[in-house]
Amino acid sequence: MMRTRRDVLKHGLAALVPTGLLQQDDPAAERQTRQEDVPVGRLRDPGLAGQPRGPVTDYENDPFIIGVEEKLRCTCGCNLDVYTCRTTDFTCQVSPAMHRRVISLVEQNKSAQEILDAFVAEHGEMVLMAPRKEGFNIVGYVLPGFAITVVGGCMVWILARRAKLRAVASSQVGSGTPIDGLSTEEAARLEAELRDLE
Amino acid sequence: MTILGQLALWLAALLAVWGAVVGFLGGRGNRPELIRSARRTQYAHLGVISVALLSLMVAIFRHDFNVAYVAAYTSRNLPTPYLISAVYGGQNGSLLFWAFILAVFAALAQWLTPKRYDYLMPYVAAVMSCVTLFFVVVLLFAANPFQRLAFTPLDGQGLNPQLQNPGMVIHPPMLYLGYISITVPFAFAVAALLARQLDTGWLHAIRKWTIVSWIFLSIGITLGMWWAYVELGWGGYWAWDPVENASFLPWLTMTAFLHSVMIQEKRGMLKKWNVILIALSFFLSIFGTFITRSGIISSVHSFTQSPVGFYFLVFLVLLAVSMVWLFWTRRAALEPESHLESLLSREGSFLFNNLLLVGMAFSILWGTMFPIISELVRGTQVTVGPPFFNQVNIPIGLALLGLTGVGPLIAWRKASPRNLRRQFAVPVTAGVMMAAALVAIRFSDFYAAVALCLGTFVVATVVQEFTRGVGARHRLHGESHALALVRLIGRNRRRYGGYIVHVGVVIYIVAFSGLAFKNDVEASLKPGETASVKSPFGYSYDLTHVGVSQYDQLNRFVTTASVEVSRNGRRLGVLSSEKRQYFDSMKRPTFNPSTEAAIMSGLREDLYVVFAGAVDGTEEAVYRFTVNPLVWWVWFGGVVLVLGGVVTLWPGGGPTRASVRRALQGYQVTLVDRDREPVAKVT
Numbered sequence: 002m003m004r005t006r007r008d009v010l011k012h013g014l015a016a017l018v019p020t021g022l023l024q025q026d027d028p029a030a031e032r033q034t035r036q037e038d039v040p041v042g043r044l045r046d047p048g049l050a051g052q053p054r055g056p057v058t059d060y061e062n063d064p065f066i067i068g069v070e071e072k073l074r075c076t077c078g079c080n081l082d083v084y085t086c087r088t089t090d091f092t093c094q095v096s097p098a099m100h101r102r103v104i105s106l107v108e109q110n111k112s113a114q115e116i117l118d119a120f121v122a123e124h125g126e127m128v129l130m131a132p133r134k135e136g137f138n139i140v141g142y143v144l145p146g147f148a149i150t151v152v153g154g155c156m157v158w159i160l161a162r163r164a165k166l167r168a169v170a171s172s173q174v175g176s177g178t179p180i181d182g183l184s185t186e187e188a189a190r191l192e193a194e195l196r197d198l199e
Numbered sequence: 200m201t202i203l204g205q206l207a208l209w210l211a212a213l214l215a216v217w218g219a220v221v222g223f224l225g226g227r228g229n230r231p232e233l234i235r236s237a238r239r240t241q242y243a244h245l246g247v248i249s250v251a252l253l254s255l256m257v258a259i260f261r262h263d264f265n266v267a268y269v270a271a272y273t274s275r276n277l278p279t280p281y282l283i284s285a286v287y288g289g290q291n292g293s294l295l296f297w298a299f300i301l302a303v304f305a306a307l308a309q310w311l312t313p314k315r316y317d318y319l320m321p322y323v324a325a326v327m328s329c330v331t332l333f334f335v336v337v338l339l340f341a342a343n344p345f346q347r348l349a350f351t352p353l354d355g356q357g358l359n360p361q362l363q364n365p366g367m368v369i370h371p372p373m374l375y376l377g378y379i380s381i382t383v384p385f386a387f388a389v390a391a392l393l394a395r396q397l398d399t400g401w402l403h404a405i406r407k408w409t410i411v412s413w414i415f416l417s418i419g420i421t422l423g424m425w426w427a428y429v430e431l432g433w434g435g436y437w438a439w440d441p442v443e444n445a446s447f448l449p450w451l452t453m454t455a456f457l458h459s460v461m462i463q464e465k466r467g468m469l470k471k472w473n474v475i476l477i478a479l480s481f482f483l484s485i486f487g488t489f490i491t492r493s494g495i496i497s498s499v500h501s502f503t504q505s506p507v508g509f510y511f512l513v514f515l516v517l518l519a520v521s522m523v524w525l526f527w528t529r530r531a532a533l534e535p536e537s538h539l540e541s542l543l544s545r546e547g548s549f550l551f552n553n554l555l556l557v558g559m560a561f562s563i564l565w566g567t568m569f570p571i572i573s574e575l576v577r578g579t580q581v582t583v584g585p586p587f588f589n590q591v592n593i594p595i596g597l598a599l600l601g602l603t604g605v606g607p608l609i610a611w612r613k614a615s616p617r618n619l620r621r622q623f624a625v626p627v628t629a630g631v632m633m634a635a636a637l638v639a640i641r642f643s644d645f646y647a648a649v650a651l652c653l654g655t656f657v658v659a660t661v662v663q664e665f666t667r668g669v670g671a672r673h674r675l676h677g678e679s680h681a682l683a684l685v686r687l688i689g690r691n692r693r694r695y696g697g698y699i700v701h702v703g704v705v706i707y708i709v710a711f712s713g714l715a716f717k718n719d720v721e722a723s724l725k726p727g728e729t730a731s732v733k734s735p736f737g738y739s740y741d742l743t744h745v746g747v748s749q750y751d752q753l754n755r756f757v758t759t760a761s762v763e764v765s766r767n768g769r770r771l772g773v774l775s776s777e778k779r780q781y782f783d784s785m786k787r788p789t790f791n792p793s794t795e796a797a798i799m800s801g802l803r804e805d806l807y808v809v810f811a812g813a814v815d816g817t818e819e820a821v822y823r824f825t826v827n828p829l830v831w832w833v834w835f836g837g838v839v840l841v842l843g844g845v846v847t848l849w850p851g852g853g854p855t856r857a858s859v860r861r862a863l864q865g866y867q868v869t870l871v872d873r874d875r876e877p878v879a880k881v882t
Contacts, residue, residue, distance in 0.1 A: 047816030050758035071586075091778075126579055132583065
């Protein structure tokens with residue numbers, strides 16, 4: 002085998018340099034080398050471009066499937082619905098699996114409610130993005146609005162009653178009585194100003 | 200340096216105990232030497248907690264990976280701005296940062312408060328010391344940022360990629376400033392209760408502080424939305440996540456307070472309610488921190504589960520018990536000086552505004568806690584996500600929007616039918632015209648339509664108020680319209696700043712309604728292939744895949760996928776979305792690859808492009824394209840909102856010397872005809 006002077010020099014130097022240093026990985030250099038070898042149309046480092054993906058099918062943009070997936074919670078712990086998770090967190094393995102399960106149920110001609118029921122049977126009620134409107138959950142939906150309405154109603158009733166009582170009291174005292182030490186004329190002017198200028 | 204930091208924390212704890220004791224004793228016994236000592240303690244706090252924070256910063260900047268916190272949240276190749284954000288990027292550091300800002304506010308409260316409120320200041324110092332003590336105790340016993348490892352790693356784990364964003368450098372400090380500054384009004388409220396001085400004095404003392412808190416909370420929340428939008432890659436900005444909700448709760452109660460305080464100042468009413476609102480705002484700010492950090496509720500944002508939750512729970516219970524006791528024992532001093540004369544008055548509208556704001560806060564808190572409540576009652580955990588919150592809160596929000604317009608139109612004390620007709624005619628007509636226009640164009644979304652009609656009504660209200668004010672100045676003083684506008688705002692900054700805030704709220708809500716018309720499309724494209732996505736404004740975007748490239752950059756390896764964008768055949772430019780794999784200084788991958796969305800932002804809509812990944816290692820790329828209507832207006836609404844807050848906060852703007860002199864001379868009414876020159880001046 003022919004050896005050039007350059008080869009001899011290279012091997013001689015290699016013998017002098019500690020082996021550990023020579024064997025140390027340099028990912029950047031490695032990538033640089035690989036870049037030169039990359040065929041057209043392929044990525045030089047697919048492993049660093051996120052999870053490998055398959056081509057998009059019609060199912061991915063199907064409004065029915067998206068609608069169902071928006072009602073289902075991804076069980077990976079991200080707190081997102083399945084659709085948002087699978088189109089946002091591209092490292093999640095759970096939401097794509099749940100998406101495939103939705104597709105398989107759609108292919109079995111299940112309705113949206115049947116699909117949701119199937120997921121609830123498998124994962125429990127927590128898999129739904131919002132509690133079902135039944136039983137104790139109704140309290141969850143109704144209580145805030147009910148509380149606001151009741152408190153608002155009580156406020157109106159109490160304040161209207163107080164205002165009425167005060168009006169009766171002031172009419173008994175007489176309309177010509179000065180207000181807060183003002184003459185009737187001054188009070189009227191004050192009232193008029195407050196009414197018009199505020 | 201960490202030993203110095205640790206010592207500083209212990210010293211801060213001792214000082215806090217001292218400040219609390221001498222503050223209470225000094226205030227109670229009116230002993231000047233103790234009062235002086237309590238007040239000086241606040242400056243000493245600032246000094247020692249600054250030393251602790253600087254110690255942590257030095258450890259971070261020197262890459263002292265023997266410190267557990269530094270090893271967990273930084274790496275040698277982390278860019279410098281993110282070394283700064285790493286100070287509050289983790290639980291322990293953020294609590295130290297919290298204690299530092301609290302110390303800053305405690306010192307500022309002592310330094311900036313005018314002398315006439317000196318009777319409150321020892322108690323204020325005592326309360327601030329108690330809160331500081333709590334945070335320092337948590338730092339020392341549950342979340343010590345100076346804890347050392349048994350070994351020294353060669354490099355740290357680095358900062359989470361999602362936190363390596365400029366928004367994340369600013370957003371947490373702003374939110375902390377908002378949360379923490381609420382402590383100052385709370386301290387004044389407790390001081391007023393302790394001193395039994397419950398006239399409007401304490402309200403005047405905290406007016407600017409409450410606006411400062413509200414402004415910082417608004418900036419923090421808006422920046423948080425912006426960060427979520429540009430960084431998380433889901434194309435939205437608000438997901439009703441427990442941590443988002445936690446920041447919104449004190450904002451709602453502070454907003455309620457900023458309205459109800461006007462009733463106490465003008466009419467001496469709602470004294471109890473105002474104390475409750477301030478205490479509730481502070482309670483909610485701590486409660487938000489508790490649910491973020493205890494791990495009792497799962498959240499995208501939450502810190503890992505840690506023992507701090509127990510400390511926060513104990514603090515919250517102590518806080519609630521002491522506030523109830525203080526309130527109960529001082530209730531006699533909180534009786535109103537006057538009563539509501541009519542529901543058809545500005546006071547009445549503010550009462551309903553408060554009901555809705557606090558009701559909304561309750562509804563959000565209820566929804567956030569409902570999974571726990573459901574588990575306690577039924578033994579079954581449920582998920583309470585955006586569908587629940589939207590269903591419950593959108594009607595409340597729209598009712599609030601309506602009241603935003605009603606409030607400024609009704610007179611104080613009692614509105615006459617004439618006043619109502621005169622005030623409501625133009626705004627209601629504008630709202631009805633908008634409704635007619637929406638019906639004519641067959642606008643499809645009900646809630647968005649209501650938001651647009653109510654928004655028009657509120658904007659018409661504000662425009663009417665400005666027009667009348669400017670017109671009056673123009674006629675009375677002969678000022679040009681521009682000068683009259685500037686002086687109108689300058690002379691009554693609180694009122695007109697408030698109107699600007701109302702416009703900001705309208706812009707926000709109308710922009711939120713754009714979400715109803717969001718459009719998503721997923722596509723896998725080979726280079727040269729084109730996908731289309733429809734805009735709700737009637738046209739389509741064509742997106743042609745250019746290719747995928749990979750390269751090294753700073754502390755990461757980047758895979759970029761680019762699309763050429765055109766609209767109706769007109770080329771708009773190229774958008775590039777990235778996948779980033781971060782490395783430490785030894786080129787070891789840290790974290791999973793993260794996604795950087797590409798956004799083309801416009802006044803009508805944003806085009807949001809996300810590179811989901813490559814097909815089989817080829818340049819065929821999977822994308823998600825989203826058309827997001829009106830998003831730009833969310834950020835603009837935030838700017839207007841904050842601008843309005845700054846106007847109300849700006850110093851000066853009180854009555855002029857001349858107007859004070861006139862007022863002293865006697866009661867004066869100037870009658871101005873709406874369409875003509877001044878017609879009469881009665882003194």
